[in-house]
Amino acid sequence: MAGRRWIRTMHVLCFYTALVLLCSAVSAQQLRLQDIHTQILHPSPNLIQNASFEEVHSSGVPTGWLWSPRNTDATLRVVSDRARSGKRSLFITNGTPFGAHVYGMAEYLSPIPLQAGKRYTLSAYVYSARPGTAWLGGGGGWQFRMRLPASPNGWRRVSMTFVPGEGDVPFVLRLITESPTDGIWIDDIKLEEGDTATPVTSVSSSITQIEPVQEQVEVQGDGAFAVPFVLTLPQTAQVELVATLRQGTRRITSVTRRTRMEAGSHRVIVRGMAREVDSQPRQLILEAKTDMGRAEGQAVTRFYSRTGALRLLGELKQRLPAHEKTVAEMEKAGKPVQWARVSLTVLQNFVRYVEEDLNHKVVAPDGSETYPELRRALMQLDELREVEEHLRQQSRSPSPDVALWQCRGRRPKVVNGSFVDETTRPLFFTGYGHFGQVRADIEKFPAYGINIIQIEVGPSAIFPAEGEVNDAPIRELQQILERAEKVNVAVNLLISPHYFPGWMQDKYPHLRKRRNGFLQYCLHAPESQQLLQRYIHTLIPPLSRYPALHSICLSNEPVSFEEPCEFATRDWHRWLQERHGSIETLNRRWRTQYARFDDVPLPNPFDGNARNHLPSWYDYIRFNQEFFARWHKMMADAIREVAPNLPIHAKTMTWTLLNDSDVVYGVDAYLFSSFSDINGNDSVNWYSHGEGEYAQGWVLNAMSHDLQRSMKNAPIFNSENHLIPDRETRPVPAQHVHTVLWQEAIHGQCATTIWV
Numbered sequence: 001m002a003g004r005r006w007i008r009t010m011h012v013l014c015f016y017t018a019l020v021l022l023c024s025a026v027s028a029q030q031l032r033l034q035d036i037h038t039q040i041l042h043p044s045p046n047l048i049q050n051a052s053f054e055e056v057h058s059s060g061v062p063t064g065w066l067w068s069p070r071n072t073d074a075t076l077r078v079v080s081d082r083a084r085s086g087k088r089s090l091f092i093t094n095g096t097p098f099g100a101h102v103y104g105m106a107e108y109l110s111p112i113p114l115q116a117g118k119r120y121t122l123s124a125y126v127y128s129a130r131p132g133t134a135w136l137g138g139g140g141g142w143q144f145r146m147r148l149p150a151s152p153n154g155w156r157r158v159s160m161t162f163v164p165g166e167g168d169v170p171f172v173l174r175l176i177t178e179s180p181t182d183g184i185w186i187d188d189i190k191l192e193e194g195d196t197a198t199p200v201t202s203v204s205s206s207i208t209q210i211e212p213v214q215e216q217v218e219v220q221g222d223g224a225f226a227v228p229f230v231l232t233l234p235q236t237a238q239v240e241l242v243a244t245l246r247q248g249t250r251r252i253t254s255v256t257r258r259t260r261m262e263a264g265s266h267r268v269i270v271r272g273m274a275r276e277v278d279s280q281p282r283q284l285i286l287e288a289k290t291d292m293g294r295a296e297g298q299a300v301t302r303f304y305s306r307t308g309a310l311r312l313l314g315e316l317k318q319r320l321p322a323h324e325k326t327v328a329e330m331e332k333a334g335k336p337v338q339w340a341r342v343s344l345t346v347l348q349n350f351v352r353y354v355e356e357d358l359n360h361k362v363v364a365p366d367g368s369e370t371y372p373e374l375r376r377a378l379m380q381l382d383e384l385r386e387v388e389e390h391l392r393q394q395s396r397s398p399s400p401d402v403a404l405w406q407c408r409g410r411r412p413k414v415v416n417g418s419f420v421d422e423t424t425r426p427l428f429f430t431g432y433g434h435f436g437q438v439r440a441d442i443e444k445f446p447a448y449g450i451n452i453i454q455i456e457v458g459p460s461a462i463f464p465a466e467g468e469v470n471d472a473p474i475r476e477l478q479q480i481l482e483r484a485e486k487v488n489v490a491v492n493l494l495i496s497p498h499y500f501p502g503w504m505q506d507k508y509p510h511l512r513k514r515r516n517g518f519l520q521y522c523l524h525a526p527e528s529q530q531l532l533q534r535y536i537h538t539l540i541p542p543l544s545r546y547p548a549l550h551s552i553c554l555s556n557e558p559v560s561f562e563e564p565c566e567f568a569t570r571d572w573h574r575w576l577q578e579r580h581g582s583i584e585t586l587n588r589r590w591r592t593q594y595a596r597f598d599d600v601p602l603p604n605p606f607d608g609n610a611r612n613h614l615p616s617w618y619d620y621i622r623f624n625q626e627f628f629a630r631w632h633k634m635m636a637d638a639i640r641e642v643a644p645n646l647p648i649h650a651k652t653m654t655w656t657l658l659n660d661s662d663v664v665y666g667v668d669a670y671l672f673s674s675f676s677d678i679n680g681n682d683s684v685n686w687y688s689h690g691e692g693e694y695a696q697g698w699v700l701n702a703m704s705h706d707l708q709r710s711m712k713n714a715p716i717f718n719s720e721n722h723l724i725p726d727r728e729t730r731p732v733p734a735q736h737v738h739t740v741l742w743q744e745a746i747h748g749q750c751a752t753t754i755w756v
Contacts, residue, residue, distance in 0.1 A: 074104030458499020649680030
């Protein structure tokens with residue numbers, strides 16, 4: 001499963017520009033529209049008053065709303081030059097650059113009495129070429145946020161379904177602008193019960209309107225299909241409905257129906273039949289013609305045919321031997337073959353992955369069959385055609401090979417902010433983590449251009465029971481390191497102290513402490529620290545002699561957020577005495593009246609009131625940061641006792657290094673650099689899909705990498721590089737991954753393992 005997302009990142013690591021190859025129509029394709037069905041809709045009530053902004057306060061702000069530009073130059077006013085319904089809409093501008101806590105805000109003045117646990121849908125119409133970062137939503141901590149996307153060609157409805165909790169009600173609706181925009185028009189906001197955004201009916205209109213229920217429609221499988229639209233009529237009329245399916249300027253098929261329809265909202269369903277239709281986008285256009293005028297709406301429609309996909313896959317399989325022969329002949333002739341081999345490797349492996357997707361069938365209780373991975377299979381077939389074209393280009397004009405790390409019995413060294421080989425040549429390591437698939441695919445990676453992986457093991461695997469040492473995981477790691485050395489793939493080992501033996505907590509119940517994060521036991525207790533040291537002394541010596549062992553990662557996404565224990569309280573009192581010298585000094589600085597240090601309680605981070613007394617809270621933050629760095633140093637020292645030349649780092653989450661609200665987690669960039677040979681992190685840069693100010697979320701990586709490099713001149717190792725969100729189904733261009741990796745390198749990253 002993990003390997004299936006590699007198709008995009010492989011393209012990037014080849015550094016080639018993707019070429020879009022249009023699928024030619026084949027005789028097997030059948031596509032026609034058959035009929036149009038209509039039914040009356042009964043919209044749900046809108047829980048928002050003045051949702052179309054027809055009522056205006058003398059200040060220009062809509063009645064029932066409060067506007068504050070706060071620390072921006074943003075403006076908000078009701079305008080009459082553009083409206084989706086009625087005569088007016090809301091217009092926002094903003095010229096202030098994006099920044100932390102920088103935003104303008106409109107607030108709906110009447111909190112809405114939603115019911116906790118019930119489903120609601122928020123929707124609005126947006127018209128903007130460049131909306132910047134803007135959203136509509138609310139809830140406790142403003143957790144429900146509906147982004148306002150770009151819609152340069154007309155009004156676009158966006159919606160969000162959410163379930164409020166007790167902390168979200170009554171619901172305060174907010175409209176926020178966070179970054180520059182030339183203008184956003186907003187109209188017909190609606191908040192209603194249920195999972196669906198139903199038509200807006202609060203404002204009378206003399207205009208006939210049509211809009212698709214979904215702007216992007218995906219039809220999976222062969223046979224009948226149906227695409228719904230919503231038609232709103234200002235009065236009863238004889239209506240001619242015309243549905244047309246086009247591809248570009250070419251008309252494919254159409255169907256017409258004439259019928260008398262009542263005033264109000266109607267669901268109009270266009271039905272048709274498709275067989276072996278390719279997945280290229282087509283426009284389904286629905287027109288409504290009446291004596292009052294004409295309206296039109298359209299949905300971009302894609303068809304995903306399993307029969308067609310199997311045919312395309314079969315054709316690709318037939319071409320594969322010729323590609324293999326081409327690469328072999330290039331190599332025999334002494335031509336550069338690295339980039340061609342990357343493309344060939346992708347083709348060889350993904351033919352099988354696509355076939356798995358096409359054969360993955362789900363049978364419903366009624367006996368019906370669906371193929372849930374059909375869409376992904378067809379997307380990959382499209383991309384594989386691009387890979388084929390790249391291979392053909394390389395066969396005609398090969399790109400020069402790139403020098404990659406060669407193990408040759410030596411581990412790379414850390415010198416002057418870089419990884420270097422024995423000749424001091426700088427090295428870059430790029431690869432994947434983190435589970436079983438990377439272990440299985442080690443031998444495949446060099447042909448992809450991949451030269452590092454991250455894998456993990458934890459103390460519970462080595463110490464499964466009291467008095468028992470299981471060396472099977474160590475022997476397995478030795479085998480992996482031997483395999484990796486043979487093919488020049490480096491291995492970063494995460495020693496995962498969060499996999500803590502349950503029998504230890506049974507034996508020492510005081511280890512069970514309430515904590516946030518992966519580490520779910522008392523870190524201050526000497527018993528837990530002693531076990532970790534014993535674990536390291538058992539694990540590391542048998543592995544340290546392998547040159548393919550690149551480095552050790554001490555912890556995974558570490559946070560120190562723990563309720564007080566006797567050991568932490570003892571350390572707290574000692575720390576306070578060292579910091580303040582005397583209880584009198586502490587009392588003067590804190591404005592307190594403690595008789596002795598032992599009387600000072602250790603703040604509990606789970607208690608919100610602990611933050612009310614700022615002097616003690618500030619001291620707790622620093623105490624926690626220093627302790628957490630010492631806890632990591634304890635493990636680092638244990639490693640250096642048995643393997644002094646093995647580089648060490650920790651997988652800190654970059655946002656905990658930067659966000660003021662995250663200082664409570666005990667992660668400090670300078671303190672962590674003090675025990676590290678490598679600046680380790682876990683960071684995120686996701687593609688924006690056309691929303692927001694930038695094409696991707698680059699700021700976090702840039703700031704955090706610069707911060708870490710400023711603390712220590714050591715290479716950055718992002719060992720959990722989140723380029724694409726989990727369970728993302730939308731296409732992500734290869735250029736996004738390409739840009740992420742280059743930007744990280746420019747800001748000091750020399751190694752990364754990508755999360756898949």
